[in-house]
Amino acid sequence: MSRNSLRQRALRFLVAGVPITLCDYGAFKLFVLAGLNPSWARAASFGVAFALAFLLHRWWTFGSTTPWQRDLGAYFAARALFFLLALLLFTVLQKGLGLGPDLAFLLQVPVQPIGNFLIGHFLVFRSSKNSQ
DSSP states (O other): OOTTSHHHHHHHHHHHHHHHHHHHHHHHHHHHHTTOOHHHHHHHHHHHHHHHHHHHIIIIISOOOSOHHHHHHHHHHHHHHHHHHHHHHHHIIIIISOOOHHHHHHHHTTHHHHHHHHHIIIIISOOTTTOO
16 A cells, blocks of 8 residues: 555555644643633634644645645635534534534534544545645
8 A cells, every 4th residue: 555545645644643632632721720710721622633634744744845834724724614514513513403512523523633634635635646
């Protein structure tokens, strides 16, 4: 299996998700321990995790060779889009269908990683190395 195959990139995307998630949670806990309001701590930890995710996915998952400035805007837009779609689905499941918040959360979880991977693979991190 070549580095450029869809399957290889999907596996790398999932593997990279572990340190990204741990970074997000760890930064959140540190910001809260430092006295930051939990809502602000969550926003700040998302920023830290976003930076790590961008670097890992650009370099390791997709092997992008395009200028990072071009990738950054498109990557941020994709992350924001799928965050909003997941939030919309969560709201529909919870308020529209009457599901409990835990079940609604679990059902909407796949929206962001699947969407982020597909957008990253096909649109954001396009280069001669991964344009199969």
